[in-house]
Amino acid sequence: QAQFVESGGGLVQPGGSLRLSCAASKIVFRLPDMGWYRQAPGKQRELVATIDVGSHGDPYYADSVKGRFTIFRDNGKNEVYLQMNSLKSEDTAVYYCNEVTFSAAGPSAVGSWGQGTQVTVSS
Numbered sequence: 001q002a003q004f005v006e007s008g009g010g011l012v013q014p015g016g017s018l019r020l021s022c023a024a025s026k027i028v029f030r031l032p033d034m035g036w037y038r039q040a041p042g043k044q045r046e047l048v049a050t051i052d053v054g055s056h057g058d059p060y061y062a063d064s065v066k067g068r069f070t071i072f073r074d075n076g077k078n079e080v081y082l083q084m085n086s087l088k089s090e091d092t093a094v095y096y097c098n099e100v101t102f103s104a105a106g107p108s109a110v111g112s113w114g115q116g117t118q119v120t121v122s123s
Contacts, residue, residue: 004097009117012087020082020117022097034080035060035100035107036071038093039116049082050100050107060107064090087121094118 008020024031035050049071050060059071070083080097094116100107 003099003111004114006095006097006114006117009095009119011120011122013123014088014121016087016121017083017085018087018119020084020095020097020119022080022082024078025114028078030075031073031078031080032099033102033107034071034073035098035109036080036082037096037098037109038091038119039096040090040093043093045096047107047109048095050102051080052102084119087119089121092119092121 003025005023005025006020008018010018012018030053033052036048037045038048039045046062048062048065049069051071051073055073061069068084068086073080084091096113096116098113099110101110
């Protein structure tokens, strides 16, 4: 059973914006360290951004989204968000959220994947 539920995807024109939301599929005290991933057709799933549980450290962003995407969380609502601005056609993908753990090798996803939310950037 997926641990998280993603929402907020849709069709948007290049240069547009979307905000994705991620919530736990069951009641939890607080969402853990979290990450947003995406998978484009024919490509492997890739990490887009991460944020730690207390938002103490600097978020991680993939080079391809730096300056355009912002990850943030509302611990009161137990939700994590991905604000996506200046969207490009290459951002088209299914977006997923998941718990992440951090090691010397970098962040890694933990647990099962949800259905994701489709983001399509097209004119």
